[in-house]
Amino acid sequence: MPDIFISKKEQKNEPEITGLDKTINPLSAFAPGPAGVRFENQEEEEKIVLLLRMHWLTNVPWVILAIILLLAPLVLRFFPLISFLPPRYQLASLILWYLLLAAFVFERFLTWFFNVYIITDERIVDIDFYNLLYKEVSDAKIDKIQDITYKMGGAIRAIFNFGDVFIQTAGTELNFEFRAVPRPDRVVKILQELRTQEEIEALEGRIR
Amino acid sequence: MNLSIEQIIGFLSGISIWTLVKILFCFAFFIYLVFTFVVFRQVSLMTQALYGQLESFLKFVSWALFLVAVLLFLLAIFWL
Numbered sequence: 059m060p061d062i063f064i065s066k067k068e069q070k071n072e073p074e075i076t077g078l079d080k081t082i083n084p085l086s087a088f089a090p091g092p093a094g095v096r097f098e099n100q101e102e103e104e105k106i107v108l109l110l111r112m113h114w115l116t117n118v119p120w121v122i123l124a125i126i127l128l129l130a131p132l133v134l135r136f137f138p139l140i141s142f143l144p145p146r147y148q149l150a151s152l153i154l155w156y157l158l159l160a161a162f163v164f165e166r167f168l169t170w171f172f173n174v175y176i177i178t179d180e181r182i183v184d185i186d187f188y189n190l191l192y193k194e195v196s197d198a199k200i201d202k203i204q205d206i207t208y209k210m211g212g213a214i215r216a217i218f219n220f221g222d223v224f225i226q227t228a229g230t231e232l233n234f235e236f237r238a239v240p241r242p243d244r245v246v247k248i249l250q251e252l253r254t255q256e257e258i259e260a261l262e263g264r265i266r
Numbered sequence: 267m268n269l270s271i272e273q274i275i276g277f278l279s280g281i282s283i284w285t286l287v288k289i290l291f292c293f294a295f296f297i298y299l300v301f302t303f304v305v306f307r308q309v310s311l312m313t314q315a316l317y318g319q320l321e322s323f324l325k326f327v328s329w330a331l332f333l334v335a336v337l338l339f340l341l342a343i344f345w346l
Contacts, residue, residue, distance in 0.1 A: 084319040085320075092318070095316070096317055097316050097317075098314060098316070099316045150291050153296055153338060154291075154295070154298070157298055161298070161305070164305065164328075164331065165305065168308075168309065171319075171320070171324075172316055174316055185315055185316060190307070190308045191304070193311070193312075
């Protein structure tokens with residue numbers, strides 16, 4: 059006898075993402091099914107499939123700069139630039155230097171940490187903090203994706219396996235660029251799987 | 267109170283160069299204090315946009331930076 063009514067729970071078709079173990083590392087740049095993570099405007103039934111950030115290697119330039127700035131006062135001791143100041147002011151200058159360095163490091167870390175690309179079972183979300191005062195959040199439904207391309211060029215990117223993913227959406231919708239994300243081939247595959255899932259759901263009339 | 271130019275010049279010339287340096291340092295620490303307050307507020311907004319990861323730790327660090335900035339600003343005023 060055919061089913062007259064199927065409850066929502068049974069209808070719910072969880073997207074199967076093969077070969078991905080859920081991550082518990084909060085600093086991960088490629089985090090499938092991140093535990094306990096939610097974003098603004100996330101719907102109740104919406105699940106995060108993948109959380110992406112720029113590859114950790116993109117942080118190396120500012121980390122190196124920070125280390126240089128950290129050691130600079132030791133080197134500059136041989137070049138007395140502030141020796142004309144009384145000892146208290148020299149100490150104050152040093153403290154101010156390290157305070158600025160701490161602020162620089164923290165700000166760069168925050169920028170990396172909170173600039174995320176989120177793929178849920180329903181849409182893709184791009185959260186950008188261009189600086190401490192400017193935030194941009196974009197999202198698009200998975201079924202609006204028309205074209206997905208990824209690029210991975212250069213020796214460093216090939217060795218560390220990260221690249222750019224370009225997502226073209228329908229009509230006047232925004233296009234998305236996932237810059238320097240790890241395993242771009244995997245990201246594209248996941249998006250394609252999700253798109254297929256959405257098409258199946260649309261055909262079966264299970265639109266949420 | 268009307269001050270003549272000579273009185274103003276006399277007042278300014280009486281200020282020690284180290285007083286000016288102190289004012290500059292205090293100003294620098296004040297600007298840093300304002301910056302850490304902005305960071306503190308922004309961390310709150312950022313954790314609203316994406317929450318669940320390192321939220322407590324980042325709020326603690328931003329709060330600690332702000333407190334340190336307040337203390338150092340006060341120290342600059344009374345110690346330098």
